[in-house]
Amino acid sequence: MPKNNIIVGVSGTNLTVEEIDLFRDLAPWGFILFSRNIASPNQLSNLIEQIRQVAQQDEPPVLIDQEGGRVSRLPAPHWRIPPSPSIFAQLYKLDRTRALKACYLNNLLIGYELKQCGININCAPMLDIAQANSASIIHERGLGSTHEQVSALGNEVINGLLDAGVAPVIKHMPGHGRAQSDSHFSLPIVHASKEALTTDFLPFKSLSKPAMAMSAHVVFSAFDKDLPASISPTMYQVMREQIGFDGLIMTDDINMHALSGSIVERATKALLAGADMVLHCSGNFEEMKSLLSVATPLTGKAFERAIRAEKQAQMTPSQQDMSLNGLDELQAQLKVLLK
Numbered sequence: 001m002p003k004n005n006i007i008v009g010v011s012g013t014n015l016t017v018e019e020i021d022l023f024r025d026l027a028p029w030g031f032i033l034f035s036r037n038i039a040s041p042n043q044l045s046n047l048i049e050q051i052r053q054v055a056q057q058d059e060p061p062v063l064i065d066q067e068g069g070r071v072s073r074l075p076a077p078h079w080r081i082p083p084s085p086s087i088f089a090q091l092y093k094l095d096r097t098r099a100l101k102a103c104y105l106n107n108l109l110i111g112y113e114l115k116q117c118g119i120n121i122n123c124a125p126m127l128d129i130a131q132a133n134s135a136s137i138i139h140e141r142g143l144g145s146t147h148e149q150v151s152a153l154g155n156e157v158i159n160g161l162l163d164a165g166v167a168p169v170i171k172h173m174p175g176h177g178r179a180q181s182d183s184h185f186s187l188p189i190v191h192a193s194k195e196a197l198t199t200d201f202l203p204f205k206s207l208s209k210p211a212m213a214m215s216a217h218v219v220f221s222a223f224d225k226d227l228p229a230s231i232s233p234t235m236y237q238v239m240r241e242q243i244g245f246d247g248l249i250m251t252d253d254i255n256m257h258a259l260s261g262s263i264v265e266r267a268t269k270a271l272l273a274g275a276d277m278v279l280h281c282s283g284n285f286e287e288m289k290s291l292l293s294v295a296t297p298l299t300g301k302a303f304e305r306a307i308r309a310e311k312q313a314q315m316t317p318s319q320q321d322m323s324l325n326g327l328d329e330l331q332a333q334l335k336v337l338l339k
Contacts, residue, residue: 004295011283030061048118102337103156111164120313125157127203128177167312172216175200183258217258236274248305250277
């Protein structure tokens with residue numbers, strides 16, 4: 001059952017005694033893992049078991065960013081490094097049918113690889129539409145430069161993950177593509193008109209299967225000239241009403257330099273603005289401890305959305321062959337498509 005309105009990272013490859021005590025009090029809804037938390041299959045299995053015990057759930061929400069390419073948290077040689085989403089964006093321009101099939105197979109594989117580890121939520125696909133002057137991070141991780149292409153490939157990412165029993169998180173709502181800086185380091189401000197921005201909203205509007213989305217640390221001055229979407233009541237209204245997304249919306253990582261103020265101030269602003277969940281990724285113990293003053297039980301619509309998200313994350317794969325031979329066959333098919 002859903003707990004409090006926080007998702008947290010952990011500091012290392014095992015939970016510390018202090019983290020276990022804190023997490024019992026903090027009661028986070030979910031946990032997000034990064035490369036710093038993953039060394040080998042056995043170690044990861046032990047860490048997931050620790051998370052299960054502290055969460056008192058057989059299948060607690062465990063998140064990761066496994067997009068492929070530069071954003072691949074499961075390290076080689078123990079795991080496959082999936083192709084970057086940009087590979088499928090490039091292939092799409094040459095052969096749309098082949099690109100869609102390859103994108104689906106790749107994300108089915110990603111889903112199987114995550115599900116085998118006990119990870120049941122993947123923060124993908126990124127539905128940001130790349131522009132000519134977009135920050136390089138968008139081009140390197142993006143699915144294309146038109147809403148039709150991003151929607152088509154994004155749909156295959158979603159279907160592949162869902163068929164593997166892994167819940168997707170569409171990001172970065174309402175669209176990070178026009179940002180000319182990286183919100184990890186500074187606050188992007190987009191001055192495009194409302195009319196232009198409606199195009200950026202289209203992939204999010206058309207892909208409503210996921211039970212979760214992630215909001216962007218980007219100011220859209222046409223709607224709110226002061227606050228980034230992740231802490232803007234106006235932008236959450238846009239996401240709910242204009243885009244029409246009724247799933248769980250979590251913030252992007254509140255540690256990012258796009259936001260200012262203390263961690264508690266950032267979390268409070270996001271929740272008051274309309275976020276269902278605050279995402280805190282760094283694993284910094286003192287920062288997580290400070291969130292005790294913010295963490296509250298999920299209620300009302302947020303509770304209902306969290307229930308739907310958990311059910312999606314706990315699905316059984318629709319295709320059951322997760323054996324080594326089955327995965328090898330899928331990889332062989334993918335390799336042929338990407339030639």
